Amino acid sequence: MKKVMVGNHAVSWGVKLARAEVISAYPITPQTQIVEELSEMVAGGDLPARFIKVESEHSAMAACIGASATGARTFTATSSQGLALMHELLHWAAGGRLPVVMADVNRALAPGWNIWTDQNDSLAQRDTGWIQLYCENNQEVLDTTILAFRLAEEVDLPVMLVLDAFYLSHTSEPVDVPDTELVDAFLPPRVARHRLDTADPHSYGALVKPDAYMEMRLHQQQAMSAAGEAHERFARDWSARTGRAWPALEAYRADDAELVLVTSGTITSTAREVVDGWRARGERVGLVKVKMFRPFPTAALRAMLRGKRRVAVLDRNISPGHGGIFAEEIRSALYDVPLDDRPALWGFILGLGGRDVTPETIDEIVVRTREAEGAPEREDIWVGVKV
Amino acid sequence: MSQIMIRDRVPANELLHPGHLACPGCGGAIAMKLVLNTLGPKTIIVMPACCWTVIAGPWPQSSLGVPVYHTAFETGGAVASGIRAALDVQGDTETTVMAWAGDGGTFDIGLQALSGAAERNEDILYVCYDNEAYMNTGIQRSSATPWGAWTTTTPAVQPQGTIKKDIMAIMAAHRVPYAATACVSYPADLVEKVKRAHGTRGTRFLHILSPCPPGWKYPDEQTVELGRAAVRTRIFPLLEVENGARWRFTVDHPGHDVGAYVRAQGRFRHLDESAIAHIQEDVDARWEVLMKRVVHGT
Numbered sequence: 001m002k003k004v005m006v007g008n009h010a011v012s013w014g015v016k017l018a019r020a021e022v023i024s025a026y027p028i029t030p031q032t033q034i035v036e037e038l039s040e041m042v043a044g045g046d047l048p049a050r051f052i053k054v055e056s057e058h059s060a061m062a063a064c065i066g067a068s069a070t071g072a073r074t075f076t077a078t079s080s081q082g083l084a085l086m087h088e089l090l091h092w093a094a095g096g097r098l099p100v101v102m103a104d105v106n107r108a109l110a111p112g113w114n115i116w117t118d119q120n121d122s123l124a125q126r127d128t129g130w131i132q133l134y135c136e137n138n139q140e141v142l143d144t145t146i147l148a149f150r151l152a153e154e155v156d157l158p159v160m161l162v163l164d165a166f167y168l169s170h171t172s173e174p175v176d177v178p179d180t181e182l183v184d185a186f187l188p189p190r191v192a193r194h195r196l197d198t199a200d201p202h203s204y205g206a207l208v209k210p211d212a213y214m215e216m217r218l219h220q221q222q223a224m225s226a227a228g229e230a231h232e233r234f235a236r237d238w239s240a241r242t243g244r245a246w247p248a249l250e251a252y253r254a255d256d257a258e259l260v261l262v263t264s265g266t267i268t269s270t271a272r273e274v275v276d277g278w279r280a281r282g283e284r285v286g287l288v289k290v291k292m293f294r295p296f297p298t299a300a301l302r303a304m305l306r307g308k309r310r311v312a313v314l315d316r317n318i319s320p321g322h323g324g325i326f327a328e329e330i331r332s333a334l335y336d337v338p339l340d341d342r343p344a345l346w347g348f349i350l351g352l353g354g355r356d357v358t359p360e361t362i363d364e365i366v367v368r369t370r371e372a373e374g375a376p377e378r379e380d381i382w383v384g385v386k387v
Numbered sequence: 388m389s390q391i392m393i394r395d396r397v398p399a400n401e402l403l404h405p406g407h408l409a410c411p412g413c414g415g416a417i418a419m420k421l422v423l424n425t426l427g428p429k430t431i432i433v434m435p436a437c438c439w440t441v442i443a444g445p446w447p448q449s450s451l452g453v454p455v456y457h458t459a460f461e462t463g464g465a466v467a468s469g470i471r472a473a474l475d476v477q478g479d480t481e482t483t484v485m486a487w488a489g490d491g492g493t494f495d496i497g498l499q500a501l502s503g504a505a506e507r508n509e510d511i512l513y514v515c516y517d518n519e520a521y522m523n524t525g526i527q528r529s530s531a532t533p534w535g536a537w538t539t540t541t542p543a544v545q546p547q548g549t550i551k552k553d554i555m556a557i558m559a560a561h562r563v564p565y566a567a568t569a570c571v572s573y574p575a576d577l578v579e580k581v582k583r584a585h586g587t588r589g590t591r592f593l594h595i596l597s598p599c600p601p602g603w604k605y606p607d608e609q610t611v612e613l614g615r616a617a618v619r620t621r622i623f624p625l626l627e628v629e630n631g632a633r634w635r636f637t638v639d640h641p642g643h644d645v646g647a648y649v650r651a652q653g654r655f656r657h658l659d660e661s662a663i664a665h666i667q668e669d670v671d672a673r674w675e676v677l678m679k680r681v682v683h684g685t
Contacts, residue, residue, distance in 0.1 A: 022472045050472035055503035059465035062458065062500065066433065066469025069456055072476055074469075092459055196454040196470060198429045198482055203449035205457035207441060 001177045007168030008033035010138040010175050011077060011103045011161075014145025016047045017183040020075040020101075021190075022067035024052040024060045029115045030169045031079040031105045038075075057082035061089035061100075068098040069204060071195035073149060076100065079165065080107035080121045087125065090158070094129025095220065096205060099152030099159070099190070102130075103145065106265065106316075107165040108353040116354020117165035119265065119317035123293070123325045129220055131159040131227050132293040134264040138173040140246050140291075143238060146178075147246070150187050150234050155227045157220075165354065167266040182241055224295045231292060248292035249300050253279055257286025259369055260305060260343070262313045262330060264290045267350075267357050271314070274362040285366060290326060298333045305334060308343040312369040314362070316351040323347050323380035344375065349382045357384070400424055407450035409442045412607030414597030414614065416442060417571040418516045419451075419487070422593070425581040426512075428453055430483045431474075433467045435497055436460040437489030438523040439516075461496040463488040464504030467511040475510075483512055483585065490517040490531035494552050505561035508589045515554070515592075518599035526602045533622075534669065535662055536654045538602075543657035550669065554594055555628065562631035564589040569625060570596040572614030576625055576637050583627070596623045604653020616648040621674045626681070634680045645670055 005013065011034045015023070023042070025035045041047040052063045060076045068074040078086065083104055093100050104122050108114040122132060131151065135141045141163050148159040163169060194202070208216065231248055239245040253275055254260050263271045268289045278285035288304055290297075305311055311334075315324025322328060327347030334342055346369050351357040361384050368381070402423045409416035415438055423430065432455045434440060440457060444450045458466045463486035471484045486504075488497055493515035501513060520538045521527040528538040530552040541547045558566045565587045569577040577595065584591040596617055598610045605613060617623040618638065622645060625638045645667045649655045658666075 021476045022469065024469060024472075050476055052468050052472055053507070054465060054468070055499060055506070058461070059468075059500050059503055062462035062465035063469035063472070065458065065462075066456065066466035066471075067473040068469075070431075070470045070473030070477075072473035074473075088459055089462070196431050196456060198431060198454060201428075201449075201452060201454045203443065203446070203451070203455040203457070206443060206449065206455070207445040209445060212446060 002174050003177050004172050005138060005175050006033060006170050006172050007138045007141050007163050008105070008170070009037050010142040011145050011163070012037035012041065013177055014142045015075050016041050017178065017180065018146050018149045018187055019073065019189070020047070020049050021072040022050050022052070022064070022074045023076065024054055024063035024067070025076045025078070026054055026057045026060045026082060028057070028079045028082040030107060030165045031077050031082070031103070033169070034077040034103060057085045058089060061086040061093065064100045065089060065093050065096060065098055068093070068100050069096065069196055071190065071192035073190045074100050075102070077103040077105070079105040080109055083121045083125060084109060087128065090125055090128035090130055093158045095216070097156040097220070097223070099149070099156055101145070101148045101152055102158065102160050104160050104162050105165050105169045106162055114353040115165065117167060117316070118352045118354065119325070122160060122162050123317050125160070126294065126325070129157065129224070130294065131157055131224070132162060133159065134162045134291055134293060135168065136266060136268045136289065138168060138171070138175050139244065141168060142175055142177065143242070143244055143246055146183055146187060147234055147238055151227060151231055153190050154230045154234070155223045156193065157223050157227060162265070164266045176242075178242060186238060186241060228292070228295045228297060246291060248297045249304060250289040250291065251304050252287040252289065254286030254288055254304065256284055257308060258284045259286070259310045259312065259366065260308050261285070261287045261362070261365070262290060262311060262326065263287065264293070264326060265316065267314055267316060270357060270359055271362050274359050274366065277359070278366060296329055296333070301330065301333050302337055305343055306337050307341045310369050311343045311345045312365050313345060313347050314365065315347060315349055316357070318349050318352065318380070324349050327379070346372065346376045347380055349380050350384050355384060400427060402428065402452040404450045404452060406444065406448070407442050408444060410601055412600040412610045413442070414571045414599060414610050415439060415516045415518060417610070418595045418597050421571070421574055421577050422514060422581050423451065423453065425578050426483050426485065426585055429481055430485055431456065431470055433458060433463055433470065433484065433486040435463040435486070435488050435492040436523070437492050438518070439487060439489070441523060460492055462500055463492055463497050464500035464502070464509070464513060467513065468504050468507070468509045471509055471511050485512045485514060487514050487516070489523070490515060490519060491521045491529045494531045494554055495529050502561065505558060505563050505590045505592070508563065510588055510590070512584050512591045512593070514595060516595045516597040518597045518602055520602050522599050522602040535658050535666060537657060538654070546657065558592045559628045559631040559634070561590070563592055564630055565627070566592040567627035567637075568594045568596070568623065570614045570618055570623060571598070572611045573618065573625060573638060580627060580637070602654070604656070605651055609651065613648065613651060616643070616651070619643045620645045620648050621670050622648065624677060636681060642674070
């Protein structure tokens with residue numbers, strides 16, 4: 001069934017189809033439509049779940065942790081400051097191996113107050129142990145929401161799906177809403193491997209001494225590694241059922257490309273147009289879209305970029321004192337490529353705090369990368385700034 | 388109350404097992420034993436950071452015969468809400484979800500999540516075992532620390548200069564169905580309150596005074612005596628509040644002079660007679676306020 005919906009409602013519909021059992025959330029612009037729609041669904045009986053309307057994002061994640069530890073399929077959504085407030089509990093969810101699913105609407109952090117998109121909120125949570133999946137359009141948002149539950153419950157790790165503020169959250173697009181039967185076949189009810197149960201009492205999260213803590217982190221890391229493989233399997237399964245493929249990495253006209261743009265989120269759609277333009281002029285420009293940021297698809301990315309001459313990474317984020325966060329990750333991934341096959345990499349910072357990224361912005365990046373002589377002048381090249 | 392009667396009224400099923408790591412004379416351990424044995428095995432404990440994080444035992448051991456979920460300091464009310472929601476979805480309305488927090492996790496860092504849970508009237512039991520400071524981290528002051536007390540962050544030359552936060556008034560203002568104070572020195576009274584809480588739906592709050600030998604600086608064997616003195620001096624009245632309106636005392640409070648209670652504890656050793664008189668004045672003033680609440684609410 002095709003419906004026209006904003007990205008936020010695509011999340012809500014995904015959660016409904018996934019039959020989430022406990023939802024806990026706190027409102028923040030631009031996430032609010034997700035929880036408003038879910039409130040309607042729960043109140044109207046369309047989604048037989050408990051919705052705990054908490055007094056902060058911190059408590060939202062805490063309630064999700066309690067519910068998930070008791071075996072329920074659990075969801076929350078937030079953005080920006082709310083995600084930052086949750087930070088401590090993101091570690092508790094991941095370290096507790098709880099398959100909580102969360103939607104983060106990418107929004108810039110204050111000060112100054114800014115409700116528009118950039119990726120610093122989610123990327124600041126890089127090391128909390130959450131799987132992170134970035135979406136390009138509303139169809140991908142809905143499909144990824146459903147897949148996120150299956151992936152989380154397969155590897156016992158929490159999943160954050162990420163969508164751009166306003167460019168997705170508040171923008172209407174036609175979305176194919178899959179049938180309930182299709183989703184039920186893809187995503188069976190959760191069967192928790194461990195849960196709070198008075199008939200089989202256990203203690204969770206107790207004091208762990210140095211002789212055991214490290215192994216727990218190793219198991220977490222092994223689950224993260226397994227998540228990459230599991231995502232590939234589930235993405236293929238989803239594709240077989242719906243005809244829609246959302247791989248961890250997508251190469252677009254990149255096979256014979258000399259210059260490859262690397263993007264995530266909605267900038268990808270703009271970059272596709274730009275790539276088509278250069279291709280029409282006979283230039284070998286291609287694109288790699290990064291959907292999965294954690295676990296980072298290092299090997300696949302290496303294979304895609306190996307032998308290319310120039311790579312331009314577009315970062316709608318900044319790690320102050322270093323550079324664009326995707327660029328740093330990709331530089332690191334390419335280090336093991338032999339020098340002869342290793343592309344030069346330009347890292348561009350753009351679009352912070354919702355600044356528009358137009359085809360012209362990306363054209364400028366292509367031109368600067370093509371025409372650069374020698375090594376990049378610096379690790380972070382800011383474009384579209386008024387200086 | 389004779390010992391025989393107390394034994395009759397405290398259920399025998401033992402859910403706090405030997406090997407726990409409480410200090411000798413720990414009021415918090417007595418509190419857990421009384422509360423948990425009364426609630427029985429169909430109980431899930433949410434344990435934000437507190438002394439009991441350690442007392443319960445390190446992984447892979449547990450001294451408690453029920454499921455325990457250890458969690459972040461400020462999350463007792465919220466994690467308990469989540470567990471309750473999941474149990475409800477699964478059709479289990481019988482299991483009691485109990486948040487078990489210290490005074491720091493209740494009066495200070497956990498107050499927001501507790502207020503949220505109480506405002507939503509979550510069907511949980513929240514127990515604060517109050518030893519009047521951050522004892523687990525080494526006796527730092529909290530907003531439950533009484534005026535005049537020494538702690539490691541309120542040295543004797545500048546002891547606690549604020550009055551203990553009135554947590555019962557805060558909880559009553561949320562109009563929770565049942566809230567009560569209790570003390571480990573009055574086990575029969577405590578057990579009755581746990582039973583009342585157990586039989587009530589919605590948010591239930593128990594505030595249990597739990598004397599602490601290393602933190603209050605007194606010999607281990609005086610825990611019960613000191614708790615009793617706290618009640619008899621009206622420093623810690625034992626009462627219950629229904630729906631935030633009906634306040635009721637549950638034991639007699641003869642109003643003994645506070646001097647002996649204060650002088651028995653090393654944490655007050657630096658206080659002179661005028662300071663002790665100040666404590667007495669404050670106790671008397673708070674008693675006047677409380678009498679109005681009790682009269683008004685009855």
